[in-house]
Each structure stands twice: as C-alpha cells, then as structure tokens.
Amino acid sequence: MKSNEVFSGLHDIGELAKKMIQMKYHITYDLVYLLVELALVLPVATATVKRSFSVMKFIxxxxxxxxxxxxxxxxxxxxxxxxxxxxxxxxxxxxxxxxxxxxxxxxxxxxxxx
Structure with missing residues (x-):
C-alpha cells in the first residue's frame, strides 16, 4: 500500500478503512481489513466495558x-x-x-x- 498513491494522503485509520472499501481491497486483504476494523471498534468496546463496571459499583x-x-x-x-x-x-x-x-x-x- 505504500507504493499506491491513493493511500498516501490518508490521515487516520478511519480514512484507511473507507479507502479500502472504495478500492475493494477489503476483499483482497480481508485479514488486514479485519485488523483495521478491530482497531476502530476497540476503543468503543473498552469504554462500554469500563462504564458497565463503573455502574456495577453503584448497583x-x-x-x-x-x-x-x-x-x-x-x-x-x-x-x-x-x-x-x-x-x-x-x-x-x-x-x-x-x-x-x-x-x-x-x-x-x-x-x-x-
């Protein structure tokens, strides 16, 4: 992907995921796309778990x-x-x-x- 100019102007991982879908690279490089997807979802999932444990402390x-x-x-x-x-x-x-x-x-x- 370093040699491909389409990916040179990307600033964050979200743009990378969108560009991979546009170029249909999410099919060719499915494991790479899964890692990118995991990197995008992980902060939200972690925050949800932390919030649940915080609430459990009150309950x-x-x-x-x-x-x-x-x-x-x-x-x-x-x-x-x-x-x-x-x-x-x-x-x-x-x-x-x-x-x-x-x-x-x-x-x-x-x-x-x-």
Missing amino acids: KTDLRNNIGDNFLTNALAFYVEKDIFASVENEEILQRFQAMGPRRCQLPATGKKK
Missing part, C-alpha cells in the same frame, strides 16, 4: 452483594439506559404490571394523566 453494594445474575442484569440495564426509562410514564408501568396477571389488590393510579 452491587455490600448490602446487595448476593443478588442473582438476572436481577443484576436488569438493574444494570435500567441504570445504563436511564434516559430512555425516564421518558416512560409511571401510569404505563403500573398498567402493564397489573395486566401481567392477577394481583391481590389493584395498584393505585398515580394521578398523572396524559
């Missing part, structure tokens, strides 16, 4: 140290995606929970109407 305290995997996964999902869950109205959650099956009593309405 899994000494008092809740023996919680099961299913509960921990659900709690982490709620904590990480709290912006999405903040947009869901409490009334919708209560209605869905009540509709899941018979309850000993009806849950009270929150009083907020849309």
Whole structure:
C-alpha cells in the first residue's frame, strides 16, 4: 500500500478503512481489513466495558452483594439506559404490571394523566 498513491494522503485509520472499501481491497486483504476494523471498534468496546463496571459499583453494594445474575442484569440495564426509562410514564408501568396477571389488590393510579 505504500507504493499506491491513493493511500498516501490518508490521515487516520478511519480514512484507511473507507479507502479500502472504495478500492475493494477489503476483499483482497480481508485479514488486514479485519485488523483495521478491530482497531476502530476497540476503543468503543473498552469504554462500554469500563462504564458497565463503573455502574456495577453503584448497583452491587455490600448490602446487595448476593443478588442473582438476572436481577443484576436488569438493574444494570435500567441504570445504563436511564434516559430512555425516564421518558416512560409511571401510569404505563403500573398498567402493564397489573395486566401481567392477577394481583391481590389493584395498584393505585398515580394521578398523572396524559
């Protein structure tokens, strides 16, 4: 690739990946392209893992140290995606929970109407 002038003006690895696809070199040099792809994805994946462990520190305290995997996964999902869950109205959650099956009593309405 050093001898090819098309690749001489590239400034970062993202441009290299785009140029390889344009020139169809991602088919010819598939292992090289996989390494370039890995180099592009690795920082994002590492940040996601670090964020998950940081969140786990808040969820899994000494008092809740023996919680099961299913509960921990659900709690982490709620904590990480709290912006999405903040947009869901409490009334919708209560209605869905009540509709899941018979309850000993009806849950009270929150009083907020849309």
